[in-house]
Amino acid sequence: MSDAIDTSGAAANGFEPRITAFVCNWCTYTGADLAGTSRLHMASNVRIIRLPCTGRIDPLFIIKAFERGADGVIVSGCHPADCHYTTGNYHARRRFAVFHDIMEFIGVDPRRMTFSWVSASEGAKWRDVVNEAVTNVRALGPFDAYRALAPEDAGVATPAGPAAEVATPAATAKAEAS
Amino acid sequence: MNELRELARTLLTDGTVRVIIGWEAARRGARPVFVTDPADTDKLIFDTRCVHNLVTYLNPRRDNVAELGKIGLVVKGCDAKAVAGLLREAQLTRDDIVLIGVRCGGVLEEAELPEAVALSSENVAPRCYGCDNREPKLVDHLLGEAQPDPPRPIMTIDERVAALDARPLEERWAFWTEQFSKCVRCYACRQVCPLCVCERCVAEKSRPQWIESSAHPRGNMSWNITRALHLAGRCVDCGECERFCPVGIPLSLVNRKLQQIVAERYDYTVSDDPENPAPIGDYRLDDKQEFIK
Amino acid sequence: MSNAEATGTTHFISDDHLRSLTGDLLGAGTEVIAPVAVDVCASPSAIASSACLRPGVKPVDIEYRVLADATELDLSRGLPVLSLKQYFLPEYEALCGWREHGTEVEIEAVPTEFAPRVVLAAKPCDSAALAVVDKVMNWDYQDELWNGRREATTIVNLACPVIDESCFCTAVGTSPDDTKGADALLSPVEGGYLFEATTDKGRALVDAHAAYFTAEADSNGAEQRGRQAAEERAAARVRVAANLEIDAASVRDWIDTHFEDPLLAALGVRCNGCGACSSVCPTCHCFDIVDEEEGIGKGTRRRCWDTCQAPTFTLHASGHNPRDSQNPRYRQRINHKFSVYPLKFGEVLCTGCGRCTRVCHAGQDLVEILQAIDIAARRPEVAAT
Numbered sequence: 132m133s134d135a136i137d138t139s140g141a142a143a144n145g146f147e148p149r150i151t152a153f154v155c156n157w158c159t160y161t162g163a164d165l166a167g168t169s170r171l172h173m174a175s176n177v178r179i180i181r182l183p184c185t186g187r188i189d190p191l192f193i194i195k196a197f198e199r200g201a202d203g204v205i206v207s208g209c210h211p212a213d214c215h216y217t218t219g220n221y222h223a224r225r226r227f228a229v230f231h232d233i234m235e236f237i238g239v240d241p242r243r244m245t246f247s248w249v250s251a252s253e254g255a256k257w258r259d260v261v262n263e264a265v266t267n268v269r270a271l272g273p274f275d276a277y278r279a280l281a282p283e284d285a286g287v288a289t290p291a292g293p294a295a296e297v298a299t300p301a302a303t304a305k306a307e308a309s
Numbered sequence: 310m311n312e313l314r315e316l317a318r319t320l321l322t323d324g325t326v327r328v329i330i331g332w333e334a335a336r337r338g339a340r341p342v343f344v345t346d347p348a349d350t351d352k353l354i355f356d357t358r359c360v361h362n363l364v365t366y367l368n369p370r371r372d373n374v375a376e377l378g379k380i381g382l383v384v385k386g387c388d389a390k391a392v393a394g395l396l397r398e399a400q401l402t403r404d405d406i407v408l409i410g411v412r413c414g415g416v417l418e419e420a421e422l423p424e425a426v427a428l429s430s431e432n433v434a435p436r437c438y439g440c441d442n443r444e445p446k447l448v449d450h451l452l453g454e455a456q457p458d459p460p461r462p463i464m465t466i467d468e469r470v471a472a473l474d475a476r477p478l479e480e481r482w483a484f485w486t487e488q489f490s491k492c493v494r495c496y497a498c499r500q501v502c503p504l505c506v507c508e509r510c511v512a513e514k515s516r517p518q519w520i521e522s523s524a525h526p527r528g529n530m531s532w533n534i535t536r537a538l539h540l541a542g543r544c545v546d547c548g549e550c551e552r553f554c555p556v557g558i559p560l561s562l563v564n565r566k567l568q569q570i571v572a573e574r575y576d577y578t579v580s581d582d583p584e585n586p587a588p589i590g591d592y593r594l595d596d597k598q599e600f601i602k
Numbered sequence: 603m604s605n606a607e608a609t610g611t612t613h614f615i616s617d618d619h620l621r622s623l624t625g626d627l628l629g630a631g632t633e634v635i636a637p638v639a640v641d642v643c644a645s646p647s648a649i650a651s652s653a654c655l656r657p658g659v660k661p662v663d664i665e666y667r668v669l670a671d672a673t674e675l676d677l678s679r680g681l682p683v684l685s686l687k688q689y690f691l692p693e694y695e696a697l698c699g700w701r702e703h704g705t706e707v708e709i710e711a712v713p714t715e716f717a718p719r720v721v722l723a724a725k726p727c728d729s730a731a732l733a734v735v736d737k738v739m740n741w742d743y744q745d746e747l748w749n750g751r752r753e754a755t756t757i758v759n760l761a762c763p764v765i766d767e768s769c770f771c772t773a774v775g776t777s778p779d780d781t782k783g784a785d786a787l788l789s790p791v792e793g794g795y796l797f798e799a800t801t802d803k804g805r806a807l808v809d810a811h812a813a814y815f816t817a818e819a820d821s822n823g824a825e826q827r828g829r830q831a832a833e834e835r836a837a838a839r840v841r842v843a844a845n846l847e848i849d850a851a852s853v854r855d856w857i858d859t860h861f862e863d864p865l866l867a868a869l870g871v872r873c874n875g876c877g878a879c880s881s882v883c884p885t886c887h888c889f890d891i892v893d894e895e896e897g898i899g900k901g902t903r904r905r906c907w908d909t910c911q912a913p914t915f916t917l918h919a920s921g922h923n924p925r926d927s928q929n930p931r932y933r934q935r936i937n938h939k940f941s942v943y944p945l946k947f948g949e950v951l952c953t954g955c956g957r958c959t960r961v962c963h964a965g966q967d968l969v970e971i972l973q974a975i976d977i978a979a980r981r982p983e984v985a986a987t
Binding site for chain 3: 371374421431518525552555
């Protein structure tokens with residue numbers, strides 16, 4: 132497996148995706164740590180959030196990540212039959228299967244969500260999961276669509292002025308949104 | 310209908326139940342009725358306007374219904390599935406309720422009519438097509454004559470879901486953001502759903518605030534996805550959420566899609582057998598995981 | 603009785619001129635809000651609506667919208683799905699923004715002055731509702747956002763022919779041709795409309811677009827038109843009065859003194875607490891306030907519509923909830939609208955538009971409820987049977 136990071140497209144528009152990873156403590160987090168101690172080269176776009184088990188991961192975490200500007204997410208845990216809590220990942224598997232499918236139905240590109248089983252000894256696999264996720268999401272571009280569904284600022288009212296003031300599309304859109 | 314009224318009268322008179330919850334005719338159509346006096350049982354009706362899923366009144370949070378006493382509930386097949394859902398989740402004890410099943414041939418989509426009308430492909434509720442529980446099994450009494458299959462609607466819900474699925478991803482996103490931007494966060498969908506029984510809904514949790522409460526499209530998107538997900542494998546397709554929505558969001562499409570997902574992945578369809586466990590909360594060692602690296 | 607009779611000048615404006623007036627307002631950059639017929643089947647919603655697949659007449663929703671073009675103006679006098687409330691108290695609106703700098707907090711104020719705008723062809727029940735809510739919005743606190751929008755807006759009512767048996771405006775102190783809360787009234791007549799301005803803003807609208815109006819005082823056929831309008835409006839009033847007649851003062855006092863009466867206490871048994879009634883109601887005005895963070899250290903404080911029918915509406919921080927079942931919550935709705943608010947502000951917090959009854963899919967019927975209370979209040983011997 133190559134250590135090389137695929138940076139194609141990175142220089143072109145300068146966009147670097149922000150990826151949030153929800154990982155289980157016992158397997159993937161340790162595997163990611165192994166990738167670090169092994170000095171494996173991998174993309175640095177990922178912010179890891181450690182949880183005791185994938186079974187703890189609520190789909191709302193992923194929704195929140197997208198709401199707040201994550202361009203992609205990774206969810207990773209122990210292989211089936213290896214869960215530290217015996218059955219947590221089995222529950223997560225069903226929960227995320229349904230979540231993944233319904234998000235695609237709603238219109239969220241499934242390539243923005245990466246699900247994986249990475250064990251504590253699979254540092255190299257973690258590197259590959261990360262690099263592949265970053266490459267995919269970089270190609271897809273920023274995911275502003277979810278975050279932009281809410282108005283950013285407080286100034287939503289039409290400003291005061293004489294009746295002759297022209298209503299620009301932006302002002303009308305803001306006024307409609309208010 | 311006489312059969313229903315007589316049974317209701319008997320159950321009330323001999324004290325088996327203290328209240329019968331069924332449907333009555335009112336100025337604007339059929340509506341739920343709570344009969345405590347045997348003399349009032351003549352109000353009870355059952356016709357194509359009786360779309361309401363009365364199981365919502367079994368919600369453990371409804372103190373004002375529980376205080377009326379032991380309930381005799383009139384249920385159609387879809388409603389009985391909701392009772393099974395509550396039993397599966399230990400929200401209800403079977404002995405605490407008397408279930409009066411009615412044989413059903415389908416209901417109207419727009420049911421608020423002064424008189425009942427016969428069903429046709431143009432007026433039937435699309436969710437009735439293909440119903441597998443027109444003679445509910447989870448009941449203490451089963452009334453009425455055998456009914457013919459509901460007519461096929463002009464477009465079934467599966468066809469509507471397929472039409473959406475056939476569109477490119479960006480169009481689906483545009484469709485759903487437009488639909489959810491109409492949402493005013495009245496939570497009618499949640500209030501009327503017989504299976505939304507959480508004492509404290511996640512939408513109301515403020516520390517932390519998981520779901521933004523303002524009715525902007527982003528808060529609405531997160532709310533609507535969460536609502537649907539929390540019903541995965543539990544929704545009985547009674548259609549009440551969509552019917553109650555004051556702004557007309559087509560919730561039946563996302564509910565049906567979730568049913569298709571659990572059917573395809575876990576070979577599961579919701580039934581009125583409470584012994585049949587719900588798919589989420591359950592697992593198999595060989596569950597499909599093609600989407601996992 | 604229309605206020606116009608007291609203030610004088612009636613004008614005539616033709617259909618074409620009304621649309622030209624609209625066009626002129628839009629051309630000058632003035633926001634115009636009016637009923638628009640929305641083709642439900644043209645939108646992607648069609649995929650879910652059986653009504654769009656049926657042969658024959660397609661469903662049309664009427665909504666108050668900001669006009670993009672004068673041709674959108676719908677004068678069919680159908681009832682818009684939502685009231686005008688959203689244009690004065692939006693479903694969600696920013697109250698301020700904040701930004702933290704260390705231990706200091708910078709507040710970003712929102713504008714409270716708004717560009718002048720016009721509402722055309724408003725339903726009299728919707729405009730009257732604005733005047734009713736003005737009272738609470740100027741009670742112990744002057745609501746600058748509400749008042750700012752009210753001040754900026756000129757409202758022209760269009761006399762209503764009465765929608766159906768769920769309307770009851772005359773029972774609660776208004777009428778299908780009222781101008782309460784509005785600045786002028788349009789009454790349909792042959793070839794156009796009579797226009798009666800009842801406030802300075804209404805008169806200013808005529809003056810600014812004088813070319814489109816002809817004063818009835820100097821006109822041929824004025825008497826005929828006047829009679830036509832008066833007859834139609836009187837007939838509408840009779841039609842709606844037939845739906846419900848109550849003595850609002852007796853109802854108010856009876857509710858005030860019969861809080862524990864079973865008639866009031868059992869009203870909520872069918873209700874699901876969905877709050878659809880509050881969202882479509884032109885006089886319901888309760889709101890929640892939330893702080894929504896955008897990233898670390900900055901965010902927006904917003905208010906958004908709330909409903910007294912929601913289970914957590916009166917949930918205290920201690921965990922106690924004085925209205926913890928639907929019966930007290932529904933009683934509260936009736937109590938507030940028909941007793942508490944009238945006792946406090948002298949206005950019924952309801953203008954009889956009937957939307958709550960039409961939108962309630964659990965069968966709550968306000969005409970039926972008010973009738974029952976009125977009977978209990980005025981004819982207790984009938985109520986007892």
